[in-house]
Amino acid sequence: MGTLLSYSGLSTKIRAMQSRLMTEKQYQEIAQMESVTQVVAYLKRQPGFAKLWADLDESSLHRGEIEKLLTHTIHQNFAKIYRFANPSQRTFMDLYFKRYEIAVMKDCLRKIFDGSGDGLDLSLFQDFFDKHSKLNLEKLTKSATVEEFVSNLKGTEYYAPLSRIGQEYHPLLFDYGMALDQYYFANIWRMKDKLFKKRDLEEIIKAYGNKFDMLNLQWIYRSKKYYHMAPADIYALLSPVRYKLSTKEITELVEAVDEEEFRRVLDTTAYKKHYPELTPDKLEEYYNFSMRTILETEARKYPHSVIMIYSYFYHKEHEVDRLTTAIECIRYGLAPAETLEYIHRN
Template identity: 75%
Template sequence: MGSLLSYSGLSTKVRAMQSKLIKEVQYQEIAQMPSVTAIVSYLKKQPGFQDLWADLDENSLHRGDIERLLTHTIYQNFAKLYRFANPEQRTFMALYFKRYELAIMKECLRKVFDKGHAELDLSLFKDFFDRHSKLNIEKLANSSTVEEFISNLEGSEYYKPLKKLGNDYTPRIFDYGMALDQYYFANIWSVKEKLFKKRDLEEITKAYGNKFDMLNLQWIYRSKKYYHMTPADIYALLIPVHYRLSRREISALVEAGDEEEFKHILDTTYYKKRFPELVPEKLEAFYNLNLKNILETESRKYPHSVIMLYSYLYHKEHEVDRLTTAIECVRYGLSSAEILKYIAKT
């Protein structure tokens, strides 16, 4: 009963916001739009965008503007839910929010590694991050070297994971991105039992456990197939979490001598039993399918739990990814059939 009372108001709010996400029939309409301007004009009339974009002049927008505005809708909707949530629910939202911080930091790192050639305007997001984050995104965006970027993180939880890189080698942007991901994922797993109880803990464990296992499978396969990395280097990339994949299975996959042996070992895992059609080449697709299925199924079964929040935030980000894909396809003049194929893959 406590969970029902605690989540009933937020569940109603989430359901209302979920109903405003772009539906498949609307993607079909978008795929037939003649221009990017027409897509923005169309979105302005949709329930999920009409309040947020009411004063927007679609004729004056550039490519980067539209992508930032789409991303901003994620933050705006997060802020709506945060204001509505109670302290218990905000605990999960604060943990989830860190993925937004990671995305911003990776954008700033890309600018640094591009030696200032890449444009980076985060002004649209400043108010949101000022309210929810301790990071100074203005200082991070203005960093001109990696050393300055890391120095601007001092005092934050991300300083140590990045500072320790580079003692024995010169890190690439990939290394910094992986260090941030590993820290974030390991942090979620280490604090979940302190922050969550009962049903919420079960749902967090299931959703993130599956996610981390599937990410590790992808990283092992890619590292071996495309980069021919040594087992020692592969181990360094992995999320230190074992949910449905045992240490023995992970070791066997990392140590596999060739792709055929990797496939044979993959065939003995829980995930092959769950998805009989799973093959190494489709690990990314099945990662997305698995996470989507878990979030949709569990949020229907337990609408008065934290998984309902996670599911909405995931689907809102997925909407923005698909709309970004559609806009790029229209910009390059692809046919509506081709656009729908790309949207379906996103």
């Protein structure tokens, strides 16, 4: 009864917010539009954007500003739910929030590696990060070198994993991004038993365990097929989390001599048994399908658990991805059918 009572108000709030997410019909209408200005004007009339974007002048916005505004709707909705949540629910949200910190850090690092010298303006996100983060956005966005960027992370949990990079070789942007992702994944898995109990713990294990396994499968396959990486280098990329994939299966997949052997090992895994049509070239497709299915199914079964929060954030973030894709397609003048096809791939 305690869990039911603690989640009943939040579940009602999230269901109302879910009802304002974009529908397939709305994506079809957007795909028919001829300009980015039309898309923004259209979104301003939709329930999920009307209040947030009421004062925007769509004719004066450029693409970069629109993308930041779309991302900021995630932050704004996160803040709404956070204000409504109790301390226990905020525990999960604080853990989940780290993905937004990592996204910002990757943007900053990308700017440094691009060497364009252009400033990265994240001032739109400043108030949100001031409330939830220890990152100094101003310092990070002004960092001119990787060394300066890492130094500006002192006092945060991200300094240690990033400061160890580059001591023996010349790392790439990919190396820093992967280090952040691995830290995030390992941190969630390490903290789950301390932070969650009973149903919430079961849902966290199922959702994140599936996510980490499927990501590892993708990374192994892509590393072997497209980058021809040695097994030792592949192991360094992988999430340390093991859920339904055993250490033995991971080893056999990494050590597979060709795609056919990789496929044979994949066919013995729990994921092939659960998804009979799963093949190496469909790993990304089935990762998205499995995450969506798990979150939607579990949120329906257990609306008074942490999975309800996770499911909403997942769908909101994918809405922003789809809208960003749609805007890019329209900007380049793609046909409506092609635009819709790209939207559906997200």
